[in-house]
Amino acid sequence: MQIPLFNTVLSWILKKRKYQVDMFLKHPIEVQNEVLYELLSEAKSTYLGKKYDFKNIRSYDSFASRVPIQQYESIEPLIERNRRGEQNVFWPSKIQWFAKSSGTTNAKSKFIPVSDEAIDNCHMKAGKDMLCLFINNNEDTEIFKGKGLRLGGSSAVYEDNDTYFGDLSAIIIENMPFWADFSSAPSQKTALMSEWESKMDAIISETIQEDITSLVGVPSWMLVLLNRVLEVSGKRNILEVWPNLEVYFHGGVNFKPYREQYEKLIPKRNFRYYETYNASEGFFAIQDQNNSDELLLMLDYGIFYEFIPMESFNGEHSKAISLEEVTLGKNYALVISTNSGLWRYLIGDTIKFTNLDPYRIKITGRTKHFINVFGEELVIENAEDALEIACNKANALVVDYTVAPIFMSDENHGGHEWLIEFKKEPEHLEEFTLHLDEALKELNSDYEAKRYLDMTIGMPKIHKAKKGLFYQWLKQKNKLGGQHKVPRLSNQRDYLEELLELYQSEPG
Numbered sequence: 001m002q003i004p005l006f007n008t009v010l011s012w013i014l015k016k017r018k019y020q021v022d023m024f025l026k027h028p029i030e031v032q033n034e035v036l037y038e039l040l041s042e043a044k045s046t047y048l049g050k051k052y053d054f055k056n057i058r059s060y061d062s063f064a065s066r067v068p069i070q071q072y073e074s075i076e077p078l079i080e081r082n083r084r085g086e087q088n089v090f091w092p093s094k095i096q097w098f099a100k101s102s103g104t105t106n107a108k109s110k111f112i113p114v115s116d117e118a119i120d121n122c123h124m125k126a127g128k129d130m131l132c133l134f135i136n137n138n139e140d141t142e143i144f145k146g147k148g149l150r151l152g153g154s155s156a157v158y159e160d161n162d163t164y165f166g167d168l169s170a171i172i173i174e175n176m177p178f179w180a181d182f183s184s185a186p187s188q189k190t191a192l193m194s195e196w197e198s199k200m201d202a203i204i205s206e207t208i209q210e211d212i213t214s215l216v217g218v219p220s221w222m223l224v225l226l227n228r229v230l231e232v233s234g235k236r237n238i239l240e241v242w243p244n245l246e247v248y249f250h251g252g253v254n255f256k257p258y259r260e261q262y263e264k265l266i267p268k269r270n271f272r273y274y275e276t277y278n279a280s281e282g283f284f285a286i287q288d289q290n291n292s293d294e295l296l297l298m299l300d301y302g303i304f305y306e307f308i309p310m311e312s313f314n315g316e317h318s319k320a321i322s323l324e325e326v327t328l329g330k331n332y333a334l335v336i337s338t339n340s341g342l343w344r345y346l347i348g349d350t351i352k353f354t355n356l357d358p359y360r361i362k363i364t365g366r367t368k369h370f371i372n373v374f375g376e377e378l379v380i381e382n383a384e385d386a387l388e389i390a391c392n393k394a395n396a397l398v399v400d401y402t403v404a405p406i407f408m409s410d411e412n413h414g415g416h417e418w419l420i421e422f423k424k425e426p427e428h429l430e431e432f433t434l435h436l437d438e439a440l441k442e443l444n445s446d447y448e449a450k451r452y453l454d455m456t457i458g459m460p461k462i463h464k465a466k467k468g469l470f471y472q473w474l475k476q477k478n479k480l481g482g483q484h485k486v487p488r489l490s491n492q493r494d495y496l497e498e499l500l501e502l503y504q505s506e507p508g
Contacts, residue, residue: 017132018136023300028358032304033060045092046088052067069315071346091340098112099165099168119172133296134247138247142244142246143214147207148216151203151481157174201228208229213244215245215249220253224471237266247273250273251275254384274286282340284301284303284336285361303339304336305334305335326359328354329352333346350365373491380489382447383401390439401486402488404489404492405417405492414458416460417463420463420465421467421468476502
């Protein structure tokens with residue numbers, strides 16, 4: 001197949017998809033209701049379909065009252081039955097793929113079922129839509145004249161009892177159509193290498209002479225790769241290596257702390273950054289506008305959405321609402337029912353709506369990754385925004401960070417302890433700390449109230465981490481690359497204590 005002809009055809013196909021996207025933009029509630037009834041109809045004869053009598057569910061209220069909200073621990077026994085070969089448990093078609101997801105540091109892995117329908121009609125479809133939305137917003141793009149560099153997970157796919165598991169990115173790569181290699185790099189063999197650092201070297205070797213026009217991957221790990229590209233090539237910036245680079249499709253972690261570093265690496269005035277929101281459980285949202293920090297909720301991927309207001313969040317005992325009932329600016333925990341057979345599954349992410357016509361969102365954090373020891377209700381969004389403000393005022397750059405509470409005792413005042421690895425250190429850490437504290441007060445009235453006269457919470461305590469500390473910590477846990485990331489906030493001190501111990505033991 002001739003590459004120019006292939007790229008012309010691909011571009012034409014992607015533009016056609018825009019008409020279908022416009023349909024769910026015009027009729028969002030109808031499309032979501034149709035998704036729900038199609039899921040119930042498809043799964044009515046499964047084990048769970050019979051248990052909850054799917055065939056007689058005629059309304060959302062009936063669905064919500066009959067099927068309980070569930071977290072992974074509640075469905076793990078059924079997943080293990082599925083992994084041992086029992087089929088028709090969650091979903092009628094054969095489930096042979098399981099996305100291995102262990103969060104950041106949990107010793108116990110999760111195995112999320114991934115059906116063929118989810119691969120084709122959710123994840124693959126989203127990959128096409130990501131390109132579709134970009135080229136419709138940038139009609140002069142020449143993205144298809146070159147290749148996209150994909151940086152996936154660190155694990156290959158492994159077989160176990162006639163089923164397969166691995167990082168979601170590895171599963172997607174395994175299921176890519178043959179023609180995908182025409183437009184992407186590195187090769188499938190390299191992309192699926194399991195040893196992260198060797199894989200990085202192989203990716204650079206394969207791509208440094210290619211015409212790379214787009215990047216796809218998690219910001220923290222892509223940053224590591226791009227810095228290594230400069231080391232190997234001896235160039236001053238990435239455009240000297242790949243002059244036709246146009247766009248970076250990113251997701252997995254908040255991009256704000258990394259943006260300035262990327263802008264220095266890729267000094268191109270009209271370079272585009274497009275955010276995506278996907279997980280092992282599904283692909284949920286895509287940035288659909290240039291220069292935006294909002295994500296369009298994708299409503300026709302075989303996923304039915306529900307939302308739990310965080311002010312009334314009570315885990316599996318929470319009351320959820322449908323898309324029709326959401327309001328602007330409120331934090332919601334996300335609940336999904338999917339074409340892999342996850343039913344009213346609480347994935348642990350929190351979002352807020354920034355627009356209701358169409359439905360656009362921002363990711364605000366995790367239901368478990370927050371600090372509320374003193375009633376301060378500090379969420380990741382607060383921490384990220386405050387860090388950005390403090391960095392701008394102190395002319396600093398952050399690589400990674402984590403925050404934990406300082407519990408009250410006879411010796412200690414209550415507070416928050418930060419461990420921050422700086423790319424560019426602030427000249428005065430005390431001044432940076434003051435900026436951070438003031439920003440947190442501005443952004444979070446509960447934090448401000450608890451900081452009043454230092455009565456409940458004292459000033460933040462900040463440690464400057466040594467270069468590469470977080471990387472070394474993840475490496476020790478065999479969690480380099482892909483979707484693995486440093487936990488930003490925790491209500492406990494476990495992560496921070498491990499990092500501080502490593503900090504003390506490292507020379508230099």
